[in-house]
Every structure is written in C-alpha cells, then in structure tokens.
Amino acid sequence: MKRSQMFTKTLRDAPADEVARNAVLLIRAGFISKQMAGAYAYLPLGKRVLDNIVQIIREEMDAVGGQELLMTTLQSRDIWEKTNRWDDAVVDNWFKTKLKNGTELGVGLTHEEPIVDMLRLYVDSYKDLPLYVYQIASKFRNELRAKSGLLRGREFMMKDMYSFARTQSEHDELYEKAADAYTRVYDRLGIGDRTYRTAADGGYFTERFSDEYQTLSKVGEDTIYVDKTKKLAINKEIYTDENLAKLGLVKEDLVEEHAIEVGNIFPLESKYSDALDLYYTDENGKKQSVIMGCYGIGVSRLVGVLAELFADDKGLVWPKAVAPAQVYLINIGNDENVVKNTTELYEKLKAKNIEVVWDDRDARPGEKFADADLMGIPYRVVLSEKLGSDTVELKSRTAENAELLLPEQLIKKITTNA
RNA sequence: CUGGGUGUGGCGCAGUUGGUAGCGCGCGGCGUUCGGGACGCCGAGGUCGUCAGUUCAAGUCUGAUCACCCAGACCA
Numbered sequence A: 001m002k003r004s005q006m007f008t009k010t011l012r013d014a015p016a017d018e019v020a021r022n023a024v025l026l027i028r029a030g031f032i033s034k035q036m037a038g039a040y041a042y043l044p045l046g047k048r049v050l051d052n053i054v055q056i057i058r059e060e061m062d063a064v065g066g067q068e069l070l071m072t073t074l075q076s077r078d079i080w081e082k083t084n085r086w087d088d089a090v091v092d093n094w095f096k097t098k099l100k101n102g103t104e105l106g107v108g109l110t111h112e113e114p115i116v117d118m119l120r121l122y123v124d125s126y127k128d129l130p131l132y133v134y135q136i137a138s139k140f141r142n143e144l145r146a147k148s149g150l151l152r153g154r155e156f157m158m159k160d161m162y163s164f165a166r167t168q169s170e171h172d173e174l175y176e177k178a179a180d181a182y183t184r185v186y187d188r189l190g191i192g193d194r195t196y197r198t199a200a201d202g203g204y205f206t207e208r209f210s211d212e213y214q215t216l217s218k219v220g221e222d223t224i225y226v227d228k229t230k231k232l233a234i235n236k237e238i239y240t241d242e243n244l245a246k247l248g249l250v251k252e253d254l255v256e257e258h259a260i261e262v263g264n265i266f267p268l269e270s271k272y273s274d275a276l277d278l279y280y281t282d283e284n285g286k287k288q289s290v291i292m293g294c295y296g297i298g299v300s301r302l303v304g305v306l307a308e309l310f311a312d313d314k315g316l317v318w319p320k321a322v323a324p325a326q327v328y329l330i331n332i333g334n335d336e337n338v339v340k341n342t343t344e345l346y347e348k349l350k351a352k353n354i355e356v357v358w359d360d361r362d363a364r365p366g367e368k369f370a371d372a373d374l375m376g377i378p379y380r381v382v383l384s385e386k387l388g389s390d391t392v393e394l395k396s397r398t399a400e401n402a403e404l405l406l407p408e409q410l411i412k413k414i415t416t417n418a
Numbered sequence B: 001c002u003g004g005g006u007g008u009g010g011c012g013c014a015g016u017u018g019g020u021a022g023c024g025c026g027c028g029g030c031g032u033u034c035g036g037g038a039c040g041c042c043g044a045g046g047u048c049g050u051c052a053g054u055u056c057a058a059g060u061c062u063g064a065u066c067a068c069c070c071a072g073a074c075c076a
Helices: A021-028 A044-063 A077-082 A112-119 A168-188 A241-247 A271-275 A299-309 A336-351 A365-375 A407-417
Strands: A032-036 A039-042 A074-076 A095-098 A104-107 A131-140 A155-165 A195-200 A210-216 A222-227 A232-235 A255-269 A279-281 A287-289 A291-298 A327-331 A356-359 A379-383 A392-396 A403-405
Touching: A021 A032, A021 A299, A039 A044, A044 A131, A044 A155, A044 A168, A044 A299, A074 A077, A074 A112, A077 A104, A077 A112, A112 A131, A112 A155, A112 A271, A112 A291, A155 A168, A155 A299, A168 A195, A168 A210, A168 A255, A168 A291, A195 A222, A195 A255, A210 A222, A210 A232, A232 A241, A255 A271, A255 A299, A271 A291, A291 A299, A327 A336, A327 A365, A336 A356, A336 A379, A336 A407, A356 A365, A365 A379, A392 A407, A403 A407
Parallel strands: A195 A232, A327 A356, A327 A379
Antiparallel strands: A032 A039, A074 A104, A095 A104, A131 A155, A155 A291, A195 A210, A210 A255, A222 A232, A222 A255, A255 A291, A279 A287, A379 A392, A392 A403
8 A cells, every 4th residue: 555545644743632542542643533432433554453353353263163143233122121131220331222113222232132032043953052153343332431542432343252052061161162262362462471361250141250351451440360370360359268269369379460351251151041032952852041151352442452552652563463564665765766666666565465555655754764653564664775776674663773685585574474 | 420621723732911813733835855753935724612691892701511531430
C-alpha cells in the first residue's frame, strides 16, 4: 500500500478526550476512530491488526475441532426468560430494542441462549456429540462506564466458543483442550510469557471456579495473585485460604499483580442446556443432559492490550504476528534513481507476499521516520541517494541501529524472520 | 449511578473587569530546502456543544440540557 493513497493521517497531538495509552496511540497513528464513548471504528491499519488476531484465534479454535458459525445480534426475549437472564435486575447491561409492533428484542451481549436453542434442532443422539462451535462477532454491553480505550467498550469484537459434551469427564477433556488452545493463542500473540491462567469466581454461570486468562499490566483492572513457577494465578475476588488449598497454591509463592482479562472460560454444567431443553438420547435410549462450557476471548480488547503493552515513547510496537504490515518502506528525496529503485523493491516485496507500506509522499525524512515509529511497523527500510543505488537500510522497530544490505539480502532476511 | 473536570476553525489550545474571537499544528498556493516531524511569504477555514434567559451588548453571567474525560461503584 502506498502511503500517498491511504486516507488516514497521523496526528501529532494526542486526542483531548483520551487518556488511555492504547487509545491515544491507536488514534494518533490512524488505526481507530472514536465514534462515542466505548465504541471505536477500525480504520484500514487497525482492521488489519484485528483481522490478524482473528485469524490466529480462528486457526487455534479450528485446530481443536471448533466449527465456526455466525449467530445474530438480534435476540428474542423468550429464550432469555427461560434462563432468567432477561430481567434488567438480573443482567443489567443489556441493550434492548423493539420491533415496530412493540415486541422487545435483546441486542446480543453473549450467545449461550440462542446457540443452545438453535442446537436443539441438530443434537438428538449421543452420536451428535461432543461438539464445539464458535463465532467471532460484535458484542454489545451497556456498561455504566466505558473506559480505557479499547479495553472496556460497549461494542466490541469477541470470539465466543461453546462446547457440548455427553458426560462431565468428556466435558473436562474439552475444557482442557480449549484451555490449551487459549495458551497457544496468547503465545502466538506474543503475550504468553505474561499471561496466566487464573482461577476466578464462576459467577452467574457455575458453582465451580472459572478460568480467566490474565495478562500482567499495570493498567489492568483486576488484581491477581500469581505463582510464576506453576504458571497459575488466583483472582483476588476468590482469594481465600480454602480456595488456595483447593487449587494447590501456597500463599508464600504468590505475588500480587495487576492484570487485564484477555479471556475466560467457564464450565456451565447443564445449566443452560437443561433450561432450554437441549438433551440427547444415550446408547440405552435414555434422555441425558448435555454438559456445556463456554470460552470467550475479547478480540478487540486484545488490540488494545497489545498497543498498551508493546509501545515506547515513539509509538506502537506491533509483534510481527499481528502487525498491519511487515515493512515500512521509505524513499528519501525525489532523486530519479532512488524513486526507481524504491518502486522496484516495493514491487518485489509485494511479489513475495510481504505486506509493505511505502511512504511515497513528498515529505521530509524526519516525518517519514516518525510515522514509521508511530505506526509500529516491525521493519523500516530506507533508500536514499546517500546509500547509493545497490544498498538499502534495514532497521527493526525495536533495534537501536540500522544495518546496510543489498536488496536481495533484505528480502531474504525479512522472509526468513517474518 | 455518586463525585470531580472539560466542550472555542479539521486536531491541540489561549481568550483579561461582558464590548462582535486569536495562537500552534494541519490544509491550499509560490519559493528556498531535503537522513529524525524545515523555513519565508500569501491564502481558505469558527452561528464559541445545544436551548432558553439576563443585558444596549454574552465565548465570558444565569438556568436547563447533551456529549466527553477521570475516580469510585458496577462489569452475570
């Protein structure tokens, strides 16, 4: 993509109505645009990051047998009444709307009810189970207070998966398989080393513990106690001697940390399946309850988490796995040969399927460097008269110094490291 | 929802005791520049969040309202 054709621009000043680092940087760099408190539009660069994260999650869910589908945002009231989750006194962050004829509808804040209700048509026999289904879609929650940029919005992108098992032990297997998939997702996103599986309150869903995935960060809303050796943690909300014993954690090994919840998984037992009449017939012709689990990842929140975590005083620093492009290509000056060589390199990189933003604007070097840094593209490549016609300069976003290479060496280096 | 704060060209801000709006960035033109956000000259762009009121006169005072930010509570 040529920079001169991108419709977004970078901003020198931070927006006045944002304080959160993730929002400030993402807006300044032209990745997102605020529509209202808690609702952000994704501009081309931000959309690419979001898509890259989505793709990683999709691959890992598919790898454990997840089947992707897409439910509707509009939800009918009656199924939510069956589980007693329609009443605003019970679930207070609903967005609700009405049909012209007055019928009340819910705007999807989660999808247990509609998914279970829909599956009644397809799940009859023990032969139809076990099953994982998931979707990646927008969720709407009427939070009393949106805050922290992408970390807590009213409209956000979420991956929600649901598992359906015949027995508790089969469920436990599915649950752990999904947990492993979560670990792989966070590893691939570059936050595996600071993300902990964290025992938490099952909340509305279950008497058992749920598991949150918490990424250490000083801006996190949650307080957790981490056992770094065991790679486990416990949320402050259930931090009692009794629970520590249950989890096999020892107080002396725990460190208090702030963290951002980047995922959570819940054992649901048969709470929803029973309430919505989803049963199966076993080998003996007997009606049995379906044991469920649900598994959420805040996809758009992850964009914010990565922006928040991987940034320096110059701007964003994307991990290669999610960066909107791998290379920020810069020609310095408008010398005929430099432009010609840059054009050739640009075409070569594209031919190798390396995503590249070419800053072809008639701008001064400092401005191009500043934008390359602000946008956080992993590699910066410079061509100039000074370097001569067969030399290009490569600098990684996190490196202090640049190195000089031949164009072919550059391509080789990027393709092997990318 | 409770408490605190903020709304003035596209963005970031200033605006004295009420007297008809100004700066920086950005934008358009010309010229000089060209390895870390250059410089000069010229130019376009604002019913001061909205509504109502006080006043000869309101960006400035009063009331209401909307929006946004922060802290807390809330977040199944």
